[in-house]
Amino acid sequence: MQLEVYNTSNAKVGTIDVSDVVFGAEVKPYLHHEMVRYQRNKRRAGTHKTKSRGEIRGSTKKLFKQKGTGRARHGSIKAPIFVGGGVVFGPQPRDYSMKMPKSARRAALRSALSQKVAEGNIKVLDAFALDAPKTRVAAEAITKLGSRKALLVDAENNNLRLSVRNLPSSKYVRVEGINVYDLLRYDDLIITTDAVRAIEGVLAK
Numbered sequence: 001m002q003l004e005v006y007n008t009s010n011a012k013v014g015t016i017d018v019s020d021v022v023f024g025a026e027v028k029p030y031l032h033h034e035m036v037r038y039q040r041n042k043r044r045a046g047t048h049k050t051k052s053r054g055e056i057r058g059s060t061k062k063l064f065k066q067k068g069t070g071r072a073r074h075g076s077i078k079a080p081i082f083v084g085g086g087v088v089f090g091p092q093p094r095d096y097s098m099k100m101p102k103s104a105r106r107a108a109l110r111s112a113l114s115q116k117v118a119e120g121n122i123k124v125l126d127a128f129a130l131d132a133p134k135t136r137v138a139a140e141a142i143t144k145l146g147s148r149k150a151l152l153v154d155a156e157n158n159n160l161r162l163s164v165r166n167l168p169s170s171k172y173v174r175v176e177g178i179n180v181y182d183l184l185r186y187d188d189l190i191i192t193t194d195a196v197r198a199i200e201g202v203l204a205k
Contacts (some may be wrong), residue, residue, distance in 0.1 A: 003015065003196075021203070027114055031111050124192070154191070
């Protein structure tokens with residue numbers, strides 16, 4: 001499979017041969033769903049916590065005598081029925097991460113990349129070089145490339161990272177951090193030839 005290569009002025013400068021295994025795979029939406037669940041669950045802190053009646057600070061004295069008052073038989077101010085008392089079956093710290101085989105994770109990434117190619121929402125650049133971090137320059141380049149909401153993927157490119165971090169509609173990730181959630185979240189994928197080769201080196205195996 002061949003993809004066209006552009007420069008930051010959106011002028012075609014050549015083509016690149018890419019692996020059909022990585023960029024021409026079968027699109028499997030169910031894998032996208034599983035991978036997004038895997039990623040988002042893994043990011044959850046799981047530090048939510050409520051106190052049970054055994055953890056509440058307070059007096060252990062019986063509120064009033066058992067009989068003769070006409071009131072219900074309460075034995076502790078820490079009971080869940082009282083304001084400030086314990087919480088019944090409240091959230092406790094837990095690990096939300098789920099297991100997903102490495103082969104399935106790689107297949108999901110291949111599927112997401114192939115979907116971008118099939119939809120025509122991928123733009124391969126020869127390079128995205130910036131002399132210095134300039135948000136305006138990066139934004140103008142993204143606009144020239146015909147995108148408003150783009151995921152930019154490159155090898156180590158600190159100037160691009162600093163230039164894009166203030167753009168609310170675009171995001172830069174290093175090639176090692178490319179993931180299904182971001183590929184689905186952003187309309188377009190802008191990727192350099194170096195990043196394409198690095199991805200193929202991992203996913204074409």
